[in-house]
Amino acid sequence: MAQKFAILGLGIFGTQLARTLVENGCEVIAVDGEMDNIEGIADDVHLAVQGDFTRLDVLVEAGVAECDIAIVTAGEKLETSVLSIMNLQELGVKKIIAKTRSLAYKEVLERVGATRVIIPELDVARIYGNQMTNPNLHNILRLDEEYNFIEFQPIQKWVGRTIDQLDFRQRYGVNIIAFKASEDARLSIHVNPNHRLEAGNILFGLTDNDRFEQEILHN
Known part of the structure; x- marks a missing residue:
């Protein structure tokens, strides 16, 4: 059964997030106060509702209580974020993610009940800063306060060695979860530990510390 999401607010971020979730097979309810925004997304989501999402009755009528x-x-x-989070809690929504631009706001939103608060500008700045200083590090996505998702190419000293020989988990605290032979190749979740790494390979992993990131950046 597809996961069901509610997107409250249809700016650039909310609109693109809604479309991406639908593309990934999720069911999306989108709520926004501006009719132009609703009309722009209506054909792409399962339900688009024009209304003030700080009002509990609007969320109830939209069926937000049924969302995961x-x-x-x-x-x-x-204020808009706080009221929305409080209403979502009253509806019994188990996971509430809030977007903000401020570290000070982040603490407030967590206190009123957000299970996760994201600051996209910080994440994007970190990704591009790392890419500019080292082309081997393609992407870092902070999943939560503890875990990161990373996409990277082998640094020179790893080329010619097998994934098993490099022992990423023990040496760097990273679990390799997927592999691509090149930028244009198909992604595979079946990682061969005996594959000898080549310069154009792309690896994907999960890590719970910064050791691996520093190894990439300092080589």
Whole structure:
């Protein structure tokens, strides 16, 4: 059964997030106060509702209580985010993600009940900063306060050695979960530990520390 999401707020971030979730097979309810935003997304999501999502009755009528996850994208307005989170809690939504631009707001939103608060500008700045300083590190996505998802190419000293020989888990605290032979190749989740790494290979992994990131950046 597909996961069901509620997207509250249809700016650039919320609109693209809604479309991406639908593309990935999820069911999406989108709520926004502006009719232009609703009309722009209506054909792409399962349900688009025009209304003030700080009002409990609007969320009830939209069926938000049936959602597995709700994302509040009104990052600029603290009061809007707080009221929305409180209403989502009252509806019994188990996972509430809130977007904000401020570290100070992040603490407030966590205190009122957000299970996770994201600051996209910080994540994007970190990704591009790392890419600019080392082309081997393609992407770092912070999944939560503890775990990172990383996409990378082998540094020179790893080329010609097998994944098993490099022992990424013990040496760097990273679990390799997927592999691509090249940028244009198909992604495979069946990682051959005896594969000898080549310069154009791309690896994907999960890590719970910064050791691996520092190894990439310092080589």
